[in-house]
Amino acid sequence: MTDHGQELGLYAISVVAQLVGTGQQNIRLYERRGLLTPDRTAGGTRQYSDADLAVLRRISELLAEGLNLAGVAKVLELEAVNARLQGELALLRSRRA
DNA sequence: CTTCTGACA
DNA sequence: TGTCAGTA
Numbered sequence: 001m002t003d004h005g006q007e008l009g010l011y012a013i014s015v016v017a018q019l020v021g022t023g024q025q026n027i028r029l030y031e032r033r034g035l036l037t038p039d040r041t042a043g044g045t046r047q048y049s050d051a052d053l054a055v056l057r058r059i060s061e062l063l064a065e066g067l068n069l070a071g072v073a074k075v076l077e078l079e080a081v082n083a084r085l086q087g088e089l090a091l092l093r094s095r096r097a
Numbered sequence: 098c099t100t101c102t103g104a105c106a
Numbered sequence: 107t108g109t110c111a112g113t114a
C-alpha cells in the first residue's frame with residue numbers, strides 16, 4: 001500500500017496555481033492576507049502541502065460564493081477551531097466510553 | 098523561484 | 107477589491 005489520507009507531497013507555487021486554477025500572484029496575496037502559511041525552503045521558495053492545497057481549493061469556493069478575502073480568512077479561522085473542537089469532543093467521548 | 102508595480106472591472 | 111500581466 002502506498003500513502004493514504006494525508007499525503008506528504010510538496011508542490012511549487014506554479015503547480016498549485018494550475019491545480020487550483022488561479023494565478024501565482026493571487027496565491028501570494030492570500031498568504032500576505034493571512035489565509036495561508038506554506039512552508040519555505042532555506043532559499044525562500046514556498047512549498048505547499050496537500051493541506052495547503054485543500055485550503056486553496058476552499059478559498060476558491062468561498063471567493064466564488066461572493067466572499068472577499070477578509071471574509072474567507074474569518075471562515076477558515078472558524079473552520080479551524082471547529083475542527084479542533086470536534087476532535088476534542090471525539091476524544092472526550094472515547095474516554096467516557 | 099522571488100518581489101514589486103500598475104491596469105482593469 | 108481581487109485578478110492578471112510585466113518586471114527586476
